[in-house]
Amino acid sequence: MRRSWILAGTLGLALAAPAWAADTIKIGFNIPMTGDIPKVGESSKYAAEMLREDVNSKGGLKVGDKTYKLEFIYEDNESKAESAVTTALKLIEQDEVLAIVGPNSSKQAVPAGQVCDDNETPMISPWSTNPDTTKDRPWVFRAAFLDPFQGPVAVDFATKTFQAKTAAVIYDLSNDYSKGLAEIFKADFEKKHGAGSVVAFESHGTKDQDFSAQLTKIIAAKPDFIFVPDNYNQVALIVKQAHNLGWTGPFMGSDAWGSAELMELCGDDCKGHYFSTHYAAAGATGATKEFIERYQAKYGYTPDDVAALTWDATRIVLQAIQDTGGLTGDLDKDRKAVRDAMAGIKEFDGITGKMRFDEQGDPIKCAVVVKINDQGEFVFTESVCP
């Protein structure tokens, strides 16, 4: 009996909470702060906090003739698809946010995108590259390039740099991002080098720690390089185990490698390999350089691509809110106005490059290929633009 009173009390408080905050704009963050890739959530949160402090220290965000304070609500999706859905619902219904930034991985962004689209809440994913995230979903946007673009970038780069004629792929079967990118890569590589040029195409599960069987198969097929579109935590294990099984050839990775934690987990094994990503921290200029320096001073490490993309994604949201010309206070109307304004952004100058948006809500922007040098820095090697 007593417990139900407490429950009712907390529920009452939770329902009452939005009423106090009249002159604030609430933006939800659906990010992985625990689970498989906690560093991704941390990067997102840190970048967003920096932006929020920037705006609020200047008095707030001016929309029309009124100035609002920003309130960012960070919710943990545990890096799971089902939690991303409940987190999105919580942000939409309970926290009544105006827009949602995240989830980051396609694995969570694809299902969460459906929830946001159904509930008519604008969502922008900073890091998701799988086409399905935004496909036929007018309420869902993103700040990253797409895998159908990233796949060919990896194919062309590897063909040129490693003089590759054959390739092998190892990917995570239960991860939309990894699986999608692996298939795109395979299709494109075989188109350019003939059928059967992808000599091994192996999968594994998300919680797997031993990849020796897959890697033995791959190494026996003697590819010119191995393509690993996997999250950084698995990359660390895959690369090390491949070396232990006698592999000395090159690896080509994808943007999921680009976490600040990769080198800490992978160490010397990852040095000398390449991956395609959204921006290169080493050698950046202009606004990007300023962002990197400020982030580094505040948090003590170089921001990874997730941090940079979250910064851009959140700024896109803020710009869309400003473009509405004024908020009515009616949540449904405001969400619609923000969506329309976001769809109306034609060009955006972000720290991860200039982007234009197509009718699906996807940016058209450049990718870079970076090399992991002997100091463990991600060094700019090549930029590929659509």
Added chain:
Amino acid sequence: MLSTIVQNLLNALQWGSFYALIALGYSLVYGVLLLINFAHGDVFMVGAYIGFFVATFLLTQAAGLPGWVVLAVTIPATMALTAVVGVTLERVAYRPLRRKGANRLYVVITALMAGLILEHGNLALLGASRKKFPELINEVVYTVGGVSFTNLKIAVILAALVVFVLLHFIVTRTKIGMAMRAISYDKFAVPLMGIPIDTVIVFTFILGSSMAGLAGVLFAMSYPVLEPYMGALIGWKAFIAAVVGGIGDIRGAFVGGFLLGAVEILVVAFFPSTFRDLIAFTVLLVILSLKPTGLFGVAKTTKI
């Protein structure tokens, strides 16, 4: 082709060693208490973390110590500390229930909860960020006739075999081993013969947990990315391995562990890797349906 098969067998032996070392803990405790200690996978995870902290502590406090010395200290220290964790679990979670004569079902649920507490306690204490296990020994890759292996891989397999021989000796040839077997036959008559039942149970937990600690260190060296949930899946699979081998029997735990490791690796070697768990567990299911008590199990009527 031959080299690929040998390579896969080596991989299977290494992977199976971990299943075997963990399955052993399930089997020992079940053999004595008829309790499925579902926290055991997480005791293994705690073992890996203890190994991590001991090794990092030694590396920072006594810098300049050669890696093999650090390893030589880390392994026994980790085994001892993990044993403490296992015994604490028994004292805090299982013994009170046993004293109150609770049904085994409740003890199993307690074990599940204890496992979750270990996982989430770790998450709360250390955060979600992964830990990188330091490199203690220089891993050397040897290639003989197209087969590549490292010194660590060989060490893991040897360690599992040594542990098997040692435990088999303890259980079948020593007095305390006899007491362990006696308790599993009749928990009520044994105390009447003057055998200190609690001591024997504690000893069982020490054995099982210290092997989990050993497995934790070896695992962390082979797969040096540590996270709070690393013990969950491998723990479940090791439990299945113990059941397939015949839970309660040490030979069963080892054979089951190596069998599961071999099936998992060989399925990937000859079929598309997408079907790994599907085929692996179908094979185990078939074994169990043919021999429900497991390979080494003996059918026992339960006393109610």
